[in-house]
Structures are given as structure tokens and as C-alpha cells.
Amino acid sequence: xxxxxxxxxxxxxxxxxxxxxxxxxxxxxxxxxxxxxxxxxxxxxxxxxxxxxxxxxxxxxxxxxxxxxxxxxxxxxxxxxxxxxxxxxxxxxxxxxxxxxxxxxxxxxxxxxxxxxxxxxxxxxxxxxxxxxxxxxxxxxxxxxxxxxxxxxxxxxxxxxxxxxxxxxxxxxxxxxxxxxxxxxxxxxxxxxxxxxxxxxxxxxxxxxxxxxxxxxxxxxxxxxxxxxxxxxxxxxxxxxxxxxxxxxxxxxxxxxxxxxxxxxxxxxxxxxxxxxxxxxxxxxxxxxxxxxxxxxxxxxxxxxxxxxxxxxxxxxxxxxxxxxxxxxxxxxxxxxxxxxxxxxxxxxxxxxxxxxxxxxxxxxxxxxxxxxxxxxxxxxxxxxxxxxxxxxxxxxxxxxxxxxxxxxxxxxxxxxxxxxxxxxxxxxxxxxxxxxxxxxxxxxxxxxxxxxxxxxxx
Amino acid sequence: xxxxxxxxxxxxxxxxxxxxxxxxxxxxxxxxxxxxxxxxxxxxxxxxxxxxxxxxxxxxxxxxxxxxxxxxxxxxxxxxxxxxxxxxxxxxxxxxxxxxxxxxxxxxxxxxxxxxxxxxxxxxxxxxxxxxxxxxxxxxxxxxxxxxxxxxxxxxxxxxxxxxxxxxxxxxxxxxxxxxxxxxxxxxxxxxxxxxxxxxxxxxxxxxxxxxxxxxxxxxxxxxxxxxxxxxxxxxxxxxxxxxxxxxxxxxxxxxxxxxxxxxxxxxxxxxxxxxxxxxxxxxxxxxxxxxxxxxxxxxxxxxxxxxxxxxxxxxxxxxxxxxxxxxxxxxxxxxxxxxxxxxxxxxxxxxxxxxxxxxxxxxxxxxxxxxxxxxxxxxxxxxxxxxxxxxxxxxxxxxxxxxxxxxxxxxxxxxxxxxxxxxxxxxxxxxxxxxxxxxxxxxxxxxxxxxxxxxxxx
Numbered sequence: 001x002x003x004x005x006x007x008x009x010x011x012x013x014x015x016x017x018x019x020x021x022x023x024x025x026x027x028x029x030x031x032x033x034x035x036x037x038x039x040x041x042x043x044x045x046x047x048x049x050x051x052x053x054x055x056x057x058x059x060x061x062x063x064x065x066x067x068x069x070x071x072x073x074x075x076x077x078x079x080x081x082x083x084x085x086x087x088x089x090x091x092x093x094x095x096x097x098x099x100x101x102x103x104x105x106x107x108x109x110x111x112x113x114x115x116x117x118x119x120x121x122x123x124x125x126x127x128x129x130x131x132x133x134x135x136x137x138x139x140x141x142x143x144x145x146x147x148x149x150x151x152x153x154x155x156x157x158x159x160x161x162x163x164x165x166x167x168x169x170x171x172x173x174x175x176x177x178x179x180x181x182x183x184x185x186x187x188x189x190x191x192x193x194x195x196x197x198x199x200x201x202x203x204x205x206x207x208x209x210x211x212x213x214x215x216x217x218x219x220x221x222x223x224x225x226x227x228x229x230x231x232x233x234x235x236x237x238x239x240x241x242x243x244x245x246x247x248x249x250x251x252x253x254x255x256x257x258x259x260x261x262x263x264x265x266x267x268x269x270x271x272x273x274x275x276x277x278x279x280x281x282x283x284x285x286x287x288x289x290x291x292x293x294x295x296x297x298x299x300x301x302x303x304x305x306x307x308x309x310x311x312x313x314x315x316x317x318x319x320x321x322x323x324x325x326x327x328x329x330x331x332x333x334x335x336x337x338x339x340x341x342x343x344x345x346x347x348x349x350x351x352x353x354x355x356x357x358x359x360x361x362x363x364x365x366x367x368x369x370x371x372x373x374x375x376x377x378x379x380x381x382x383x384x385x386x387x388x389x390x391x392x393x394x395x396x397x398x399x400x401x402x403x404x405x406x407x408x409x410x411x412x413x414x415x416x417x418x419x420x421x422x423x424x425x426x427x428x429x430x431x432x433x434x435x436x437x438x439x440x441x442x443x444x445x446x447x448x449x450x451x452x453x454x455x456x457x458x459x
Numbered sequence: 460x461x462x463x464x465x466x467x468x469x470x471x472x473x474x475x476x477x478x479x480x481x482x483x484x485x486x487x488x489x490x491x492x493x494x495x496x497x498x499x500x501x502x503x504x505x506x507x508x509x510x511x512x513x514x515x516x517x518x519x520x521x522x523x524x525x526x527x528x529x530x531x532x533x534x535x536x537x538x539x540x541x542x543x544x545x546x547x548x549x550x551x552x553x554x555x556x557x558x559x560x561x562x563x564x565x566x567x568x569x570x571x572x573x574x575x576x577x578x579x580x581x582x583x584x585x586x587x588x589x590x591x592x593x594x595x596x597x598x599x600x601x602x603x604x605x606x607x608x609x610x611x612x613x614x615x616x617x618x619x620x621x622x623x624x625x626x627x628x629x630x631x632x633x634x635x636x637x638x639x640x641x642x643x644x645x646x647x648x649x650x651x652x653x654x655x656x657x658x659x660x661x662x663x664x665x666x667x668x669x670x671x672x673x674x675x676x677x678x679x680x681x682x683x684x685x686x687x688x689x690x691x692x693x694x695x696x697x698x699x700x701x702x703x704x705x706x707x708x709x710x711x712x713x714x715x716x717x718x719x720x721x722x723x724x725x726x727x728x729x730x731x732x733x734x735x736x737x738x739x740x741x742x743x744x745x746x747x748x749x750x751x752x753x754x755x756x757x758x759x760x761x762x763x764x765x766x767x768x769x770x771x772x773x774x775x776x777x778x779x780x781x782x783x784x785x786x787x788x789x790x791x792x793x794x795x796x797x798x799x800x801x802x803x804x805x806x807x808x809x810x811x812x813x814x815x816x817x818x819x820x821x822x823x824x825x826x827x828x829x830x831x832x833x834x835x836x837x838x839x840x841x842x843x844x845x846x847x848x849x850x851x852x853x854x855x856x857x858x859x860x861x862x863x864x865x866x867x868x869x870x871x872x873x874x875x876x877x878x879x880x881x882x883x884x885x886x887x888x889x890x891x892x893x894x895x896x897x898x899x900x901x902x903x904x905x906x907x908x909x910x911x912x913x914x915x916x917x918x
Contacts, residue, residue: 064594066576069585079579097582105581106572109785113565117525120538122564122753123556126528135523149512157616157779164778189777294581296784318648319623320616324783325755326568 002026002039004048015050016057023058027067027078033087035404038068038076088428088436090405093184093233093379094295096427099350104339105294105330111337112329121325127317129155129301130328136336141303145276146285152309154316157298157323159260162286163190165302165319166224166256169311171196176222178253180208182382182411182420184233187226187258196223200413203232205373207239210246222253229274231261231378234411234422238376241271248278254308255283260300263292263344264426265377266352281305289331291379292344297327351377357430358423358437365441367448372423379426382408384419385444391421397443403436461485461498463507474509475516482517486526486537492546494863497527497535547887547895549864552643552692552838553754555886558809563798564753564789570796571788580784586776588614588760589787595795600762604735605744611768613775616757616782618719621745622649624761624778625683628770629713630655635681637712639667641841641870641879643692646685646717655682659872662691664832666698669705681712688733690720690837693870693881697835700730707737713767714742719759722751722803723885724836725811740764748790750838751803756786810836816889817882817896824900826907831882838885841867843878844903850880856902862895 004022007015026032038044041059045052059076062068068076078086112118121130128134134153141147156162163186171177173195179187181200191198199216202209208227227247230238239247248255257274275285288300302312316322334340358381362372369386385391392407408420425433463481466474485491497503500518504511518535521527527535537545571577580589587593593612600606615621622645630636632654638646640659650657658675661668667686686706689697698706707714716733734744747759761771775781793799817840821831828845844850851866867879884892 060594063590066579066590069590070587092583094583097578100578100581102577102581105577109568109572113568118561118564119556119559120525120755122559122561122755124551124553124749124754128529131522131525131528135519157783160777161779186777186780193774193777290583295583296579296581298779298781298783315652318619318645318652319778320620320757321645322757324616324757324786326786326789327783330785 002032002044007048007050016054016061019048019050019055019058020061023062024067027062030086032078033402034078035087035089035091036078036399037074038078040075087399088403088432088439090403090423090425090428090436092427093291093422093424094427095291095293095347095379096350096429098429099347100294101339101343101346104343105334108334108337108339109330112326112333117329121329125322125325127313127322129153129323130325130332133299133328133332136332137301138303141285146273147275147303148281150281150306151303152306154302154309154312155323155328156300156302156316157320158290158295159258159286159288159300160186160190161298161316161319162300162302163187163226163256163258165312165315166284167191167194167196168315168319169308170254171223176220178213178216178220178222178225179413180226180228180232181413181415182234182408182417183226183228183413185410188411188413191224198413200415202415203235203237205237206243207232207237208243208247210243210250213247214250217250217252224254224256225251226256226258227274228258228260229262230259230270231264231375231380233261233378234380234406234408235382236373236375236378236380237382239271239274244271244274244277248274248283257283257285259285260288260291261378262287264347264351264379266348266355268376275303284308289340292347293331293334293340297324297331299323299327299331351379351426353430354425354428354433355381357433358425361434361437361441362423365438367441367445369448370444379424381423381425383421383423384408384417385421386448387419389444389447390418392418394443394447395421397447398440401439401443403439405440461491461503466507466509475513475520478507478509478514478517479520482521483526486521489545491537492548492861493537494546494548494550495537495858496533497537499534546858547862547891547898549862549882549884549887549895551886552750552881552883553886554750554752554806554838555809555888557888558806559753560798560802560805563802564793567793567796567798568789571785571792576788580788584781584784586772586781588612588782589784589791592758592787592791595791596760597762600744605732606734606762607740609740609765610762611765613761613768613771614782614787615759615761615775616779617749618717618745618747618759619645619649620757620775620778621759621761622646622685622715622717624771624774625715625743626650626653626655627774627778628767630682635679637672637675637679637681637684638872639685639687639691640872640874641693641867641876642685642687642872644869647870647872650683657872659874661874662694662696664696665702666691666696667702667706669702669709672706673709676709676711683713683715684710685715685717686733687717687719688721689718689729690723690834690839692720692837693839693865693867694841695832695834695837695839696841698730698733703730703733703736707733707742716742716744718744719747719750720837721746723806723810723838725807725814727835734762743767748799751806752790752793752799756783756790758782758786758790810838810885812889813884813887813892814840816892817884820893820896820900821882824897826900826904828907829903838883840882840884842880842882843867843876844880845907846878848903848906849877851877853902853906854880856906857899860898860902862898864899 041055045055138153177191177196180203275283284304371384373382406422408417500514504514597612636650636655639662734742743763830843832841865881867876
């Protein structure tokens with residue numbers, strides 16, 4: 001409940017301004033933590049005896065301040081801006097803005113806008129992407145072995161658009177698509193909304209379950225198989241080399257390799273991408289700058305056979321003409337200047353510490369019957385509580401204690417793991433990770449020890 | 460044909476570098492004008508006795524230089540960068556980059572990236588758009604009367620994405636959609652690719668033909684009717700006030716108002732938007748910064764009833780998460796600082812001159828039997844040659860003379876006007892407009908005076 005008192009109808013300041021100030025104080029003080037939901041305007045108006053439009057006006061001001069944001073169909077939430085006193089959020093798989101190399105970004109941006117190229121950047125561009133960026137990424141991929149002579153590249157507005165364009169070009173209503181289970185909702189929803197028939201294949205510690213995939217492929221002809229090679233979202237699982245090779249032998253459909261986290265390996269040796277191992281050349285590789293650098297700049301890319309890239313490029317043209325060129329040029333310069341590599345070093349150091357803190361805290365604070373994955377990179381790990389615990393039900397309790405996460409049910413495809421949850425650790429400092437997981441451990445253990453009463457027979 | 464000689468296989472410079480240098484010279488000198496098509500790599504390799512990969516490598520370098528760009532299925536073209544000696548292109552409806560206020564853009568961008576807000580801009584944002592920009596645009600629309608209390612706004616990656624999201628939310632395969640005929644291909648293709656049944660309603664000097672629309676609506680239940688209120692692309696036509704009112708009375712379907720050119724009125728008085736006149740509040744309004752300011756920054760917006768905006772926002776989320784935030788923040792600052800208004804003044808001055816030059820040249824150089832529209836703003840006018848002249852056939856001749864345009868057939872929906880063409884005048888200086896239309900007039904008149912031989916009866 002919001003503790004709002006002292007609104008004065010006789011003040012010179014309009015009531016919506018006063019209300020805006022009160023809520024802002026609660027956010028600034030951390031009493032209303034990041035990710036908290038604000039009451040619906042109608043409800044708050046009723047409670048405070050105000051007009052609903054007054055409450056709306058206050059919310060609008062807060063939104064204009066960037067303090068809250070509206071989510072479709074879910075109401076208004078306090079924006080996740082790291083605040084030491086706010087809620088500890090394990091809910092979002094994204095880099096911490098505290099680690100953004102702001103000075104390097106500013107220097108890069110200044111170089112780009114001061115250059116003679118600025119005029120071209122501001123003019124209408126190509127659906128394929130900003131030519132110098134395309135060239136840079138394709139040359140790099142060829143040098144690394146992840147692009148072949150007959151491959152081409154399309155710049156997308158982040159990986160999400162890559163999935164969307166692949167759906168549009170390859171998958172019609174009624175077609176079968178195989179994806180990992182659990183998987184990030186953005187990927188599942190793209191194909192689901194298109195009317196595809198989704199088959200989820202379980203993900204274990206070594207990534208997608210190849211035995212089950214093989215059994216499924218014996219009876220199905222999916223249009224597309226989407227697999228995450230490194231640090232899968234939400235499980236953190238990575239496919240070992242031999243599984244990659246086996247997967248390529250198994251799959252006759254178009255194989256889409258989602259490798260958005262591959263650059264964030266904190267330990268162990270990287271395996272070659274599926275794209276690199278695939279001697280048929282048919283695999284489609286999706287990558288992005290968003291997890292490593294600046295997610296607010298929407299630039300990702302797809303590498304695949306030239307004929308497919310042409311079809312995707314045409315679909316891209318009718319989707320949004322082309323990806324924003326300022327961000328493409330800034331990210332190119334950021335990479336070419338060596339600043340991206342410098343930044344990556346710091347991201348890897350920070351990620352290593354954060355992952356270690358998360359794993360240590362899980363070992364320390366979770367019960368023996370609780371399982372969790374042990375990723376070597378990325379941003380997420382997957383916790384499975386002893387059944388019949390329900391991570392969705394426990395979330396309310398956790399939020400009251402100042403910790404939030406996404407329950408497993410958000411990630412389900414063919415099955416729902418109600419007892420699981422995703423811990424996105426990369427956005428938090430080690431001390432906050434420790435603090436948050438300690439709180440979760442206490443909440444989960446308390447529920448585990450409650451004797452589950454047998455359900456009486458219905459008579 | 461490309462005049463390429465003097466490639467030396469014994470030089471220290473690799474052949475692809477030499478070839479790159481030769482073609483670059485031709486582009487720099489204007490011998491290979493903007494918009495010219497390069498021969499396919501296979502063809503040029505054959506002509507020069509080179510390996511095809513050598514030619515590809517040279518093209519790749521040219522693309523990396525930003526000198527050429529590939530178009531899906533159409534080969535490589537010299538990028539349209541204004542060069543006084545190059546081809547005169549009436550082919551693209553976009554602002555001239557020579558008019559970009561580069562210093563104002565640089566100052567704006569610097570203010571944005573130096574501000575404390577930079578950190579938030581670079582972090583993952585909201586599918587609805589950057590909150591301060593949403594607020595600014597919605598408040599402005601409310602003040603102008605183009606948004607109602609129950610309306611909301613969604614920021615899109617340009618208007619093209621607005622059309623695409625509307626299709627995804629409102630139109631399924633087999634549904635009927637009414638659009639203008641002729642119309643910009645990007646709008647037609649969005650609905651066509653979705654399997655919609657398109658009905659094109661002719662556009663006259665006063666915009667969409669209301670009598671024919673009424674007759675069509677008597678027998679059809681379209682899901683969506685898309686109409687351009689101001690300076691329609693490609694015709695330049697504007698709906699007078701009484702037609703706007705009549706259109707609102709006629710239409711029971713969702714009415715989508717494409718108003719991307721409305722800010723570019725060079726003469727006459729503006730009429731209220733359909734959105735403003737629509738007392739039911741159901742009209743959906745699409746606008747953009749792209750025609751006025753910087754098309755390379757992909758920011759447009761949709762204003763409509765809250766429930767529809769929620770559905771569009773959800774579709775947006777699965778399309779690309781959200782629109783690039785750096786460009787949203789830069790354009791907001793550009794508008795709020797008053798620089799956009801300053802720039803608009805200069806764009807209106809330049810546009811007025813260019814439109815006048817285009818109309819004067821059409822009157823002077825086209826035959827009496829040639830018709831052309833007389834827009835009061837925007838970027839395009841529509842020329843109809845006396846039949847049976849074919850503007851597509853005449854284009855090759857025009858390109859040999861150094862002038863290019865888009866023939867009417869690109870814009871057809873239910874009928875193809877083979878005798879028509881679009882003149883996009885806004886990107887060229889008055890002297891170039893005069894020069895280009897003079898050349899076209901000469902070519903067209905020469906063909907008009909050729910006696911059309913009667914076709915012999917088939918026996």
C-alpha cells in the first residue's frame with residue numbers, strides 16, 4: 001500500500017503536482033522499489049478521495065520523469081534504475097547500467113556526429129543495414145569462421161527482430177517449430193502469435209535434450225529448430241562441442257542459432273558455434289550488441305545463406321525500412337576504436353564476480369533439495385525448488401521482502417515448471433546478489449518446512 | 460556500359476583494389492551517377508576477363524565506402540549522394556541531405572549524450588516508446604486537438620512500422636483493405652504480403668475519390684481504410700475539409716490517417732486532420748519525423764484509441780522490443796529546443812521554391828496533352844503522359860540522358876497507370892529541377908510526335 005498523506009487541497013500547488021511529489025519521494029527513498037506496481041489510477045483515486053484524472057495526471061508526470069513506466073495490460077511500474085535502497089531485482093536479463101562506459105560512449109558518439117559521414121547517416125539508408133557496419137561484421141564473422149563465402153548479413157533492430165523476420169519468412173500458421181523449453185518469452189511468443197505449432201524440447205545442464213529432440217524429429221517435420229548454443233536464457237545452459245556436432249547431424253530443418261550471450265563467457269573454453277561447425281552452411285546465426293553494450297540502442301544481426309538473407313531483407317524493408325543508422329554508426333565506431341573490446345574485459349570481470357557471488361549464495365542459502373544450474377557465462381541461472389513449491393506463488397512474499405524474479409511459468413512451452421524461477425544476476429553488484437539470494441533462501445526454506453496438509457477427499 | 464581500362468595484373472596492387480579504384484573514379488566524376496545500376500558481378504567479370512570473386516571483392520569495398528548499395532533482387536546501385544555532376548534523380552521522396560541542419564543536430568546530440576539521462580537512454584526501454592518523448596508528442600497532439608482524452612500513443616520505428624503493426628493487429632489473410640490508388644508501395648506491400656484483399660480507390664486532385672469509395676463501401680466490409688490527408692504519395696493530392704467530413708460520415712471501418720507530409724505545407728491553409736474531425740474518436744493517426752528532419756533516424760508515432768494502442772504496443776514488443784532510444788531522445792531534444800521549428804522554416808522556404816520550380820518547369824516543358832498535379836506541399840507530384848506513352852519504357856531513355864524517376868506502375872493497386880510517373884522534387888535544387896524536367900519534356904515530346912502505327916489486324 002502507498003503511504004500517501006498530507007495532500008493539501010488549499011495549497012497553491014495543484015493536487016496532481018502534490019501527488020506527483022509524494023510518489024516521487026517514495027520512489028527516491030526506495031520505499032517504492034524498482035519494479036513495484038503502482039495501484040491502478042481508479043483505485044488510488046478512490047483511496048485518496050481524488051478525481052481519477054488527477055491521479056492520471058500525476059502518473060503522467062512520473063512517466064515523463066522516467067520514474068515509472070506503463071506495461072500493456074499490467075499497469076504502471078517503477079522503472080528499474082539501480083538504487084541501493086530499492087528492491088533487489090533478479091527479473092531482467094540485461095547488463096547493469098552502472099557498468100555502461102559512458103565516457104567511451106560519449107567520445108564515440110562525438111566522433112561519429114562530427115565526421116563528414118554524419119550527413120549520410122542521417123539520410124534514408126538501406127534495408128540491409130549501414131554498409132560499413134555490415135562489412136565490418138561480415139568480415140569479422142568470416143575471419144572467425146562463423147560466416148562462409150556464400151553467407152550474407154542483415155542488420156536487425158536487435159535479435160528480437162531477427163526472430164520475428166525469420167518467422168515471417170519461414171513459418172506460416174499451422175507449421176511446426178521446435179524450440180527449447182523453457183525459453184525466453186519473446187522467442188516463444190513470436191512463433192505462437194503467428195499460429196505456429198510449438199514443440200518445446202527440455203533443456204538440461206548440457207542444453208537442449210538431444211535424445212528427446214531425436215525422438216521428436218522422427219515423427220515431425222518442423223520448419224525451424226531454434227537453439228541457444230551458449231548460456232541459454234533462462235537456464236544458462238551451454239551445448240558442449242559433441243552435442244553441437246550431434247545436433248547438426250540430427251537436424252534437417254532450418255537451424256537457427258541464438259547466440260546473443262556468446263561473448264559473455266566468464267570461465268571455461270568456448271566451443272565453435274553451430275554455424276561454424278555446420279558444413280552444409282545452412283545454419284542461421286543471430287547475434288547482437290545488446291547484452292554486451294547498450295540495450296537501448298537496438299542493433300543485432302543475422303548471418304545466413306545469401307538467398308535466405310535476401311528474403312529476410314525484403315521482409316525487413318516492409319517492417320520498418322531499415323534499422324536506425326545513428327546507432328549502427330555509433331556501435332561500429334565503438335567496435336572499431338577498440339572501446340568495445342576494452343568494455344568487454346570489464347564486463348567479463350564484473351560478470352565473473354557476479355556469477356561467483358550468485359552460485360556461492362545459492363549453495364549457502366538454498367536447501368539441499370533445491371537445484372540450480374551452474375552456467376559459465378551469460379546473465380541467468382535457473383533454480384528448481386522442491387515440489388510442490390510454486391515459485392509464482394512465492395513471488396508475492398519475496399516482493400514484500402524486497403526481492404523480485406521471474407517465475408518459471410513465464411518461460412514454459414510444452415510444460416510449465418511451476419517450481420522453478422530465473423535468477424538474472426548480471427545487473428546487480430555481488431553484495432546485492434548475496435543479500436537477495438539470502439532473503440529468497442529464507443522465504444523458500446520457510447515454505448518447505450510447512451507441512452503440506454494432505455488434500456481431503458472430495459465427498 | 461562501364462568504361463574500365465588499364466587494369467594491370469602485374470601491379471603491386473591487387474586486381475580487386477585496382478577495379479575498386481577505377482569504379483570509384485567513375486562515381487566521383489559523375490560518369491556513374493547516383494542511382495545507376497552496376498553490372499552484375501558475373502557479367503562484369505566476363506567482360507573484363509576477371510574472376511567473379513575479384514569483382515565481388517571490389518563491389519564489397521565500394522559498399523564499405525558507402526558508394527554503392529545492394530538492393531534485394533535488383534543488384535548494386537550507386538548510392539544517392541547529391542553530386543552536382545551526377546544523375547538528376549526524381550526517384551526518392553525524401554528530404555535533401557544538403558538541407559540537414561548538421562550543426563543543430565550535432566549540438567542536440569551533444570546535449571543528449573552529455574546529460575545525466577544518457578545512462579537511462581542506453582538501457583533497455585519500453586515498447587511504448589521513450590517516456591519523455593511519448594509525453595511530449597501526446598501533449599502536443601492534445602493541445603492541437605489531434606488526440607482526445609482517451610487516446611494514447613505508440614512510438615514506432617518510422618511510419619512504415621506503424622502500417623506493419625496495424626496490419627498485424629487488425630488484418631488477417633483474406634480480409635479486405637481499402638487503400639488509395641496509386642499509393643506508395645511500402646503501404647500496399649504490407650497488406651498484400653499479409654494476404655489481404657486490396658481494393659484501390661482512385662485518387663484525384665482532391666484526394667481519394669469519395670463517390671467510388673461510397674459505391675465500394677456499399678458492398679464491402681473492409682477491416683481498414685487507409686487514407687492520406689495531406690500531399691499524398693505519389694500524387695501530392697490533399698483532401699479538402701468537406702471531403703474529410705464526408706469521408707468520416709462514409710466510413711464504418713477503422714480509418715487510418717497517414718499524415719507523414721502534413722508539416723510540409725508550402726501554400727494555402729491547412730485543414731484539420733481527420734483524427735481531429737472524427738467525433739467518434741476512432742481514427743488512427745500516423746506521423747513521423749522522417750520527412751521533416753532526419754530519415755536515417757527511424758522515429759514515427761501512432762495516435763489512436765487506448766485499447767488499440769495497447770494491442771499495437773504488444774505487437775511492437777514482439778517485433779523488436781522497442782524503438783531505438785538514442786534517436787528518440789535526440790529528436791525530442793531537437794523539438795523541445797526549438798531547433799525543429801527553426802529547421803522547419805528553412806524546409807518550408809526550400810520546399811516552396813522547389814515546388815514552384817517543378818510546377819513552372821512542368822508548364823514550360825511538358826506538352827499540352829500532359830497532365831500533372833499541383834500540390835501545395837509535400838515532396839511529390841504526379842505526371843500523366845498522353846496515352847499510349849509508357850513511362851516505364853521511357854525511363855531507360857531518360858536514364859541515358861541523366862534523369863531518373865519512378866514510373867506509375869510501381870504505385871498501382873487495382874489499376875496500373877502505365878502512362879504516369881512520380882516526380883519527387885524535394886531533394887533537388889531548383890536549377891536541377893528545371894534542368895531535369897526540361898530533359899524529360901524533350902524525351903516525352905519526342906515520343907509523342909512519333910506516329911503510332913495502327914496495329915494490323917491479326918489474320
